[in-house]
Amino acid sequence: MTLGGFMLxxxxxxxxxxxxxxxxxFSLQQLIPGDPAIAMAGDELNDEAVQEIRVKYGFDQPxxxxxxxxxxxxxxxDFGASYRNKMEVxxxxxxxxxxxxxxxxxxxxxxxxxxxxxxxxAATHKDSFIGTAANLFALTGVSIPHFWLGIMLILLFSVNLxxxxxxxxxxxxxxxxxxxxxxxxxxxxxxTGVAGVITRHTRGAMLQVLSSDYVRTARAKGVAERxxxxxxxxxxxxIPVITLSTIEFGQLLSGAILTEQIFSIPGFGKLIVDxxxxxxxxxxxxxxxxxxxxxxxxxxxxDILYFVVNPRMRSANG
Amino acid sequence: MHNGTQTLxxxxxxxxxxxxxxxxxxxxxxxxxxxxxxxRVSFPSEDGxxxxxxxxxxxxxxxxCFGIVGESGSGKSxxxxxxxxxxxxxPGSIIEGEVNFGGRDLRxxxxxxxxxxxxxxxxxxxxxxxTSLNPAFTVGDQIAEVVVTHEHVSVRAARARxxxxxxxxxxxxPERRLDEYPHRLSGGMRQRVMIxxxxxxxxxxxxxxxxxxALDVTVQAxxxxxLRVLQGEYGMSIIxxxxxxxxxxxxxxxxxxxxxxxxxxxxxxxxxxxxxxxxYTIGLLGAIPMPGRKRLASIRGRVPDLHALPSxxxxxxxxxxxxxxxxxxxxxxxxxxLQHLTACRRAPLDRVL
Numbered sequence: 001m002t003l004g005g006f007m008l009x010x011x012x013x014x015x016x017x018x019x020x021x022x023x024x025x026f027s028l029q030q031l032i033p034g035d036p037a038i039a040m041a042g043d044e045l046n047d048e049a050v051q052e053i054r055v056k057y058g059f060d061q062p063x064x065x066x067x068x069x070x071x072x073x074x075x076x077x078d079f080g081a082s083y084r085n086k087m088e089v090x091x092x093x094x095x096x097x098x099x100x101x102x103x104x105x106x107x108x109x110x111x112x113x114x115x116x117x118x119x120x121x122a123a124t125h126k127d128s129f130i131g132t133a134a135n136l137f138a139l140t141g142v143s144i145p146h147f148w149l150g151i152m153l154i155l156l157f158s159v160n161l162x163x164x165x166x167x168x169x170x171x172x173x174x175x176x177x178x179x180x181x182x183x184x185x186x187x188x189x190x191x192t193g194v195a196g197v198i199t200r201h202t203r204g205a206m207l208q209v210l211s212s213d214y215v216r217t218a219r220a221k222g223v224a225e226r227x228x229x230x231x232x233x234x235x236x237x238x239i240p241v242i243t244l245s246t247i248e249f250g251q252l253l254s255g256a257i258l259t260e261q262i263f264s265i266p267g268f269g270k271l272i273v274d275x276x277x278x279x280x281x282x283x284x285x286x287x288x289x290x291x292x293x294x295x296x297x298x299x300x301x302x303d304i305l306y307f308v309v310n311p312r313m314r315s316a317n318g
Numbered sequence: 319m320h321n322g323t324q325t326l327x328x329x330x331x332x333x334x335x336x337x338x339x340x341x342x343x344x345x346x347x348x349x350x351x352x353x354x355x356x357x358r359v360s361f362p363s364e365d366g367x368x369x370x371x372x373x374x375x376x377x378x379x380x381x382x383c384f385g386i387v388g389e390s391g392s393g394k395s396x397x398x399x400x401x402x403x404x405x406x407x408x409p410g411s412i413i414e415g416e417v418n419f420g421g422r423d424l425r426x427x428x429x430x431x432x433x434x435x436x437x438x439x440x441x442x443x444x445x446x447x448x449t450s451l452n453p454a455f456t457v458g459d460q461i462a463e464v465v466v467t468h469e470h471v472s473v474r475a476a477r478a479r480x481x482x483x484x485x486x487x488x489x490x491x492p493e494r495r496l497d498e499y500p501h502r503l504s505g506g507m508r509q510r511v512m513i514x515x516x517x518x519x520x521x522x523x524x525x526x527x528x529x530x531x532a533l534d535v536t537v538q539a540x541x542x543x544x545l546r547v548l549q550g551e552y553g554m555s556i557i558x559x560x561x562x563x564x565x566x567x568x569x570x571x572x573x574x575x576x577x578x579x580x581x582x583x584x585x586x587x588x589x590x591x592x593x594x595x596x597x598y599t600i601g602l603l604g605a606i607p608m609p610g611r612k613r614l615a616s617i618r619g620r621v622p623d624l625h626a627l628p629s630x631x632x633x634x635x636x637x638x639x640x641x642x643x644x645x646x647x648x649x650x651x652x653x654x655x656l657q658h659l660t661a662c663r664r665a666p667l668d669r670v671l
Contacts, residue, residue: 213449221464222437235454311499
């Protein structure tokens with residue numbers, strides 16, 4: 001099977017998934033407690049006003065009518081508007097998404113740079129002190145709460161040393177240096193957590209691969225141990241790690257809420273929390289829909305990477 | 319003969335078994351290519367140290383095919399991996415003894431020196447062709463890698479050599495196979511690729527650990543035939559490890575029978591088949607399917623647990639010729655005939671029967 005054919009097939013399977021996701025996302029509004037019309041009416045809380053809002057936003061219509069109206073607009077990029085500040089949901093998302101995306105990419109880089117080498121060392125030195133230390137490091141990374149690490153970093157680098165800004169976010173096109181500085185600590189906080197997960201999976205995969213018959217073959221061929229590990233073993237051990245990394249990346253896109261709060265970063269996390277508090281269905285649906293779509297696309301990317309690194313996939317059919 | 323009787327005497331005089339064996343094994347005039355002396359391997363387990371190989375000594379002459387036969391757990395595979403330094407380096411494992419190869423003791427070489435030898439002068443073919451090739455690299459890359467590792471040649475030259483090797487191992491459509499990944503190849507084809515990898519640097523010694531066990535019977539014969547032909551073409555020595563005496567008979571010049579971590583009988587191939595001395599070997603020979611043989615004999619009992627080896631002869635609990643004395647002292651390998659060694663105090667059995 002060619003890469004093109006594989007991509008087409010995977011793309012085709014994305015469409016029904018997206019439809020299913022959209023139904024779930026839209027149904028969520030039924031599950032969020034509270035009446036959006038009452039929330040929107042605000043101070044002028046009388047039945048007449050509420051009823052007016054219901055009619056205006058179509059809340060009085062049957063569920064499926066509302067859904068089709070919504071999905072019809074979503075397809076052309078219209079997620080509706082926030083009733084609080086009258087901003088288009090799409091615009092809101094487009095201003096927040098790059099912030100979260102940049103943070104997620106930086107965190108992932110931190111996670112991979114720390115996680116993969118630590119995992120390899122933990123596997124190749126499993127019987128020595130070094131391996132134990134690597135394991136401990138991974139466990140610490142997973143266990144430390146984000147808010148605690150974030151506050152400690154702020155105390156050290158901002159309050160005591162004055163090296164890094166304690167909070168805030170500057171877009172890269174305004175001031176690249178400030179932008180990078182403002183993302184260092186949040187990326188470390190998010191990255192070390194993910195690094196722990198990646199370390200443990202890399203270690204597990206490496207241990208399995210290092211005891212495989214083909215690694216024994218490589219050693220019998222007289223290949224240097226360094227190349228046995230970095231070429232023969234790692235190439236195969238990375239296959240599950242790639243899948244894991246893309247899923248972790250998706251988590252970073254939607255799960256940075258706490259870290260974004262600590263460092264006052266105006267990203268997705270803050271947007272969605274505010275939207276839930278104010279019962280802004282249009283915003284919640286839009287954000288969740290976009291996040292879910294990104295997640296599905298990331299899975300698609302993971303599949304393609306998996307295909308590229310794993311030759312066995314290429315002969316799989318059906 | 320002269321040498322044999324001498325050793326018998328010196329053995330009685332209290333010389334250690336491994337030393338006497340060294341003398342016996344050099345009956346032939348040629349200097350051995352590989353000489354293994356008192357190899358011992360133990361693995362740690364929950365119940366203490368497991369002795370997998372308990373003092374194995376043998377010589378392999380240049381151009382000779384030396385067969386090691388035995389059941390699972392007899393220590394034959396562990397022996398072969400120990401020769402290559404390929405045993406998993408887990409904590410607590412103990413490997414002792416000497417492996418002399420071309421005037422050097424492989425056991426004393428630094429890892430870097432051993433690495434240079436592996437794949438170039440000593441090569442190995444494994445039991446599991448399905449899993450022994452790296453799934454992430456093409457067949458051509460995996461063959462060329464050995465050449466690039468040991469010889470100062472360009473990648474292009476290494477690739478040309480890979481193609482040449484695929485032709486030498488008689489693989490169908492070698493040009494196409496070069497760029498294929500292992501999963502596209504059958505077990506027999508993969509084993510041919512493994513042999514191509516092993517032969518890439520024209521080794522002096524090939525260690526083949528059950529090279530045909532995982533393959534279909536028809537393919538088994540083809541691979542054995544290929545090994546036989548290539549041994550002639552390359553003039554290399556082969557250590558062939560198998561549980562199958564039938565496979566051995568086709569190619570081995572000399573055969574050592576292993577049981578519970580020791581060699582219990584060793585002789586020239588023809589001698590072993592015609593005149594086996596050890597009751598275990600006799601049992602094994604009775605288990606070979608042959609035309610006209612209606613029922614296959616089986617050896618009663620099971621291979622002893624290495625954790626709790628019986629005292630005296632380890633085969634005693636299964637032996638039809640056992641005497642009380644057999645359970646007292648473990649017999650050492652001693653000459654029972656010309657170039658024929660047996661570790662049985664009742665051998666030669668002709669006297670018994």
